[in-house]
Amino acid sequence: xxxxxxxxxxxxxxxxxxxxxxxxxxxxxxxxxxxxxxxxxxxxxxxxxxxxxxxxxxxxxxxxxxxxxxxxxxxxxxxxxxxxxxxxxxxxxxxxxxxxxxxxxxxxxxxxxxxxxxxxxxxxxxxxxxxxxxxxxxxxxxxxxxxxxxxxxxxxxxxxxxxxxxxxxxxxxxxxxxxxxxxxxxxxxxxxxxxxxxxxxxxxxxxxxxxxxxxxxxxxxxxxxxxxxxxxxxxxxxxxxxxxxxxxxxxxxxxxxxxxxxxxxxxxxxxxxxxxxxxxxxxxxxxxxxxxxxxxxxxxxxxxxxxxxxxxxxxxxxxxxxxxxxxxxxxxxxxxxxxxxxxxxxxxxxxxxxxxxxxxxxxxxxxxxxxxxxxxxxx
Numbered sequence: 001x002x003x004x005x006x007x008x009x010x011x012x013x014x015x016x017x018x019x020x021x022x023x024x025x026x027x028x029x030x031x032x033x034x035x036x037x038x039x040x041x042x043x044x045x046x047x048x049x050x051x052x053x054x055x056x057x058x059x060x061x062x063x064x065x066x067x068x069x070x071x072x073x074x075x076x077x078x079x080x081x082x083x084x085x086x087x088x089x090x091x092x093x094x095x096x097x098x099x100x101x102x103x104x105x106x107x108x109x110x111x112x113x114x115x116x117x118x119x120x121x122x123x124x125x126x127x128x129x130x131x132x133x134x135x136x137x138x139x140x141x142x143x144x145x146x147x148x149x150x151x152x153x154x155x156x157x158x159x160x161x162x163x164x165x166x167x168x169x170x171x172x173x174x175x176x177x178x179x180x181x182x183x184x185x186x187x188x189x190x191x192x193x194x195x196x197x198x199x200x201x202x203x204x205x206x207x208x209x210x211x212x213x214x215x216x217x218x219x220x221x222x223x224x225x226x227x228x229x230x231x232x233x234x235x236x237x238x239x240x241x242x243x244x245x246x247x248x249x250x251x252x253x254x255x256x257x258x259x260x261x262x263x264x265x266x267x268x269x270x271x272x273x274x275x276x277x278x279x280x281x282x283x284x285x286x287x288x289x290x291x292x293x294x295x296x297x298x299x300x301x302x303x304x305x306x307x308x309x310x311x312x313x314x315x316x317x318x319x320x321x322x323x324x325x326x327x328x329x330x331x332x333x334x335x336x337x338x339x340x341x342x343x344x345x346x347x348x349x350x351x352x353x354x355x356x357x358x359x360x361x362x363x364x365x366x367x368x369x370x371x372x373x374x375x376x377x378x379x
Contacts, residue, residue: 161234
């Protein structure tokens with residue numbers, strides 16, 4: 001018995017060691033928590049866009065004319081706004097950053113429009129803006145030209161209709177039924193009188209590859225003033241057209257990369273004009289600007305001009321062309337010029353803001369500028 005008692009040991013709480021959690025488990029939990037936090041902060045998108053200064057880019061390399069002049073001593077620049085999806089981190093930064101702007105996505109996207117469709121719409125309006133810029137420049141430079149219709153682009157598909165299953169934003173409709181589609185009205189005329197449930201063959205182009213499909217017609221949403229739904233394939237169409245010079249060596253080609261939107265119209269028209277005429281309208285100055293352009297040269301307002309002022313200042317622009325302040329018939333005011341001046345004063349730039357209402361205004365201002373004196377290097 002004594003041996004048995006001796007073999008029994010007693011332990012105090014002080015001497016007992018509880019089992020340790022393995023280091024591997026602790027590290028694993030910490031890593032998982034860290035990954036979740038990073039994911040929430042950076043990768044979960046919020047329903048907002050953040051607008052901030054973009055770039056000021058030289059236009060000359062984007063414009064090609066076979067017979068164009070090459071005497072530009074200064075620089076004409078378009079300006080952009082950078083748009084980012086909001087996450088928790090950049091949203092919080094945007095709240096306190098003086099030169100960033102937060103807007104809900106619903107204020108930017110049209111009703112029922114996806115972000116892909118918005119991007120496609122921006123690409124389309126950039127193409128139409130370029131066509132308007134070419135036409136305005138040809139008109140001012142007295143270059144004969146004609147308009148060529150090149151099909152209909154799909155800007156948006158309507159949910160629940162056959163077009164949504166087959167077509168994508170950016171596709172070009174070439175033929176519907178037996179009829180070639182040159183303008184959107186051709187599509188409407190072909191479908192007129194047809195009933196929901198009927199089928200129709202289409203030919204379209206995607207990524208320069210021609211494709212064919214047969215779509216079932218469905219009932220389109222009623223438009224204002226309509227009592228009976230029309231049959232259709234469920235797309236929002238937009239005319240594609242190009243401006244062709246009568247002489248091939250005066251044809252303008254524009255390659256603007258991924259820049260979207262219509263706001264570079266004015267600056268494109270000035271660069272094109274500068275390559276079509278013998279004199280250099282820049283006279284050695286660095287000139288940035290923004291504004292939509294109509295075929296007659298009228299300059300229209302744009303968004304985000306405060307951000308473009310900063311972008312132009314970073315690239316040492318000496319003059320900035322800003323669309324004039326406008327008041328519409330319904331009382332809506334768009335103060336591009338005033339907003340540009342205010343932001344220029346905020347950042348204390350030496351760049352001068354010039355109010356522009358038309359291409360003629362810009363050309364008259366440039367014509368009145370004295371040639372810039374070239375600084376001689378010191379010896």
